[in-house]
Amino acid sequence: MVVHRTGSTVLTDDPFDGVRVVTLNRPARLNAVTPELVLDLTRELNRANQDDQIRAIVLTGAGRAFCSGDDLKEFESQLAGDTALPGFVDRIQDVTRAIVLGQKPVIGAIHGWAVGAGLEWVINCDFAIAAEGTRFFFPEVKLGLFVTGAVTALLPRLIGPQKTRELIYFGERFDAAQALEWGLLWKVVPEAQLRSEAITLARRLAELPAQRVADLKRILALAPSSSLEEVMAAEASATVQGFLDPESARRVAERLAP
Numbered sequence: 001m002v003v004h005r006t007g008s009t010v011l012t013d014d015p016f017d018g019v020r021v022v023t024l025n026r027p028a029r030l031n032a033v034t035p036e037l038v039l040d041l042t043r044e045l046n047r048a049n050q051d052d053q054i055r056a057i058v059l060t061g062a063g064r065a066f067c068s069g070d071d072l073k074e075f076e077s078q079l080a081g082d083t084a085l086p087g088f089v090d091r092i093q094d095v096t097r098a099i100v101l102g103q104k105p106v107i108g109a110i111h112g113w114a115v116g117a118g119l120e121w122v123i124n125c126d127f128a129i130a131a132e133g134t135r136f137f138f139p140e141v142k143l144g145l146f147v148t149g150a151v152t153a154l155l156p157r158l159i160g161p162q163k164t165r166e167l168i169y170f171g172e173r174f175d176a177a178q179a180l181e182w183g184l185l186w187k188v189v190p191e192a193q194l195r196s197e198a199i200t201l202a203r204r205l206a207e208l209p210a211q212r213v214a215d216l217k218r219i220l221a222l223a224p225s226s227s228l229e230e231v232m233a234a235e236a237s238a239t240v241q242g243f244l245d246p247e248s249a250r251r252v253a254e255r256l257a258p
Contacts, residue, residue: 010120011062012048015199018055018206020048032071033117036090038142045098045106055206055213057232058198059099059125060109067118069122069139089148092117093241096149099124100221103214107223109198110134111191123158126217128184129198130176131191136184137173156223158183202257212238 011023019035022032022044031037061067091179099106099121108125114136122128140147147168155164159182168170176188189197205213215238223231242248 008040009034009037010044012044014054016203016206018053019055019058019202020051020056021058021060021195021199022048024061024067026071027061029071030063030065030068030070030113031061031118032074033092034071034074034241035088035091038088038095042091042094042098045095045102049098049104051103053209054104055208055210056202057102057104057106058195058202059107059121060107060195060198061111061118063112065118066108066110066114066123067114067116068113069116069118089247092148092234093150095121099237100150100154100155101218103210103217105202105213105217107198107201107205108238109194110185111194116140116147117149120147120151121186123151123154124149127186127201129187129189129194129201130185131194133187133191134176134188135173136175137171138168139171139195141169142171153224165216209242209245209251211241211245212248215241 006257009026011025013021013023017023024037026032026037045057045059048057055220058101081123095117106124107124108122108128108130110122110128111131111134114122114130114134116139119136119138121229122130138147139145151168152164155167159167163182167174176185179185180188186201187197219231219238220233222234226234
């Protein structure tokens with residue numbers, strides 16, 4: 001089944017069973033972030049997380065870039081004053097909640113530019129694949145703003161605290177090859193292969209037991225802020241549930257069959 005939602009800043013399609021592709025759709029503005037895009041993206045990610053037929057999500061962007069960061073012109077017109085900003089900032093954090101705390105693994109398929117919030121969402125993904133030549137940077141601190149998306153917690157785990165400080169303080173630009181070397185990306189591919197590579201990975205994930213994938217994602221997200229005993233307790237609980245799960249029993253029986 002293929003689903004297309006049009007008339008919004010985010011489109012979705014299901015190219016294969018179990019796989020949902022979520023596409024940022026403001027190509028004329030390089031998919032710059034607006035309040036509407038944030039609401040649409042959060043809604044579609046939550047829909048995919050709540051759909052039992054969907055087992056993996058690909059997040060990508062239409063046009064020449066994944067996401068060029070906040071659309072400052074839109075912000076100036078829509079978020080003037082102190083009353084609107086706090087609500088918007090919390091809503092943009094909802095995107096991170098949907099990616100990081102959602103049950104389904106999210107694969108970022110990144111090309112062109114991933115700037116500001118766009119780079120934050122790359123960091124939020126379970127796997128990130130970038131096209132050759134993709135460029136990344138955080139402009140926020142140089143503009144007198146600040147990062148969101150749990151970047152101050154998640155990025156040091158990937159590239160260490162020193163490199164994190166350098167990238168956020170100074171807004172240093174870096175490319176896909178550097179991001180791969182630092183561990184920020186899973187793979188770098190030619191742009192023509194980006195969508196197919198991301199969907200292939202999503203199909204591999206979709207073939208795995210959904211609840212075990214959800215358990216692993218949850219425990220990996222919580223482990224750095226949990227004690228060793230808490231992590232082992234969570235692992236033990238997931239292991240017990242695995243043995244009791246009918247799908248797991250079927251898979252074990254198939255493996256043991258002569």
